[in-house]
Amino acid sequence: xxxxxxxxxxxxxxxxxxxxxxxxxxxxxxxxxxxxxxxxxxxxxxxxxxxxxxxxxxxxxxxxxxxxxxxxxxxxxxxxxxxxxxxxxxxxxxxxxxxxxxxxxxxxx
Amino acid sequence: xxxxxxxxxxxxxxxxxxxxxxxxxxxxxxxxxxxxxxxxxxxxxxxxxxxxxxxxxxxxxxxxxxxxxxxxxxxxxxxxxxxxxxxxxxxxxxxxxxxxxxxxxxxxxxxxxxxxxxx
Numbered sequence: 001x002x003x004x005x006x007x008x009x010x011x012x013x014x015x016x017x018x019x020x021x022x023x024x025x026x027x028x029x030x031x032x033x034x035x036x037x038x039x040x041x042x043x044x045x046x047x048x049x050x051x052x053x054x055x056x057x058x059x060x061x062x063x064x065x066x067x068x069x070x071x072x073x074x075x076x077x078x079x080x081x082x083x084x085x086x087x088x089x090x091x092x093x094x095x096x097x098x099x100x101x102x103x104x105x106x107x108x109x
Numbered sequence: 110x111x112x113x114x115x116x117x118x119x120x121x122x123x124x125x126x127x128x129x130x131x132x133x134x135x136x137x138x139x140x141x142x143x144x145x146x147x148x149x150x151x152x153x154x155x156x157x158x159x160x161x162x163x164x165x166x167x168x169x170x171x172x173x174x175x176x177x178x179x180x181x182x183x184x185x186x187x188x189x190x191x192x193x194x195x196x197x198x199x200x201x202x203x204x205x206x207x208x209x210x211x212x213x214x215x216x217x218x219x220x221x222x223x224x225x226x227x228x
Contacts, residue, residue: 032213034213034214034215036154036215038154042220043204043218043219043220043221044154044204044215044218045218046214046215046216049209049212049214049216050212050214055216087153087154089154089214089215090213091208091213091214095166095168096142096159096168096213097156097168097170098144098146098156098159099156100153100154100155100156101153102153103153103154
């Protein structure tokens, strides 16, 4: 089973700053990694798929990079609505088995 | 527009059963893998079960295998999760999610339904 480890667990930043979130896989997932944002009381929302592709309607300040085992989600110039929990996710080819990272909480400093 | 609406959650005693439903609209339901994902209170996301386009391929997370059964009815644009022998640790918000066709990620999620297992 592929384990995804996110760091840091909590990131405290101010609006306008840049956030850098990390996701490390226990073995290569090629570029098959997605990022989600979740706000309290809401379902997760897809931000990035295939490591670097922004989902429909996602602002350009969100970007993803990486391949293999190391991935990064970068949020430039944080907006107040960006403070949330972020999860990375991968799926094994077949049989399909999905794993999520434990999440990074982005909080206002 | 794409919508996924879960229902069927509630309070159930340990050992009891519950059936969750997820009604889909706004897309060709039979073109997509569907999954159930859960989130225990204050915890992260955990994949629970997967069903292929026609239901011919089904997979479960280890802790629910033998207790949960996923199914789908493409004529009714719905996916279901029958949960038996429920345990306290099954308490969570349960989301149904659509896997992007030819992708390996979830592009649409329902709003979730809360299952509480308690005596």
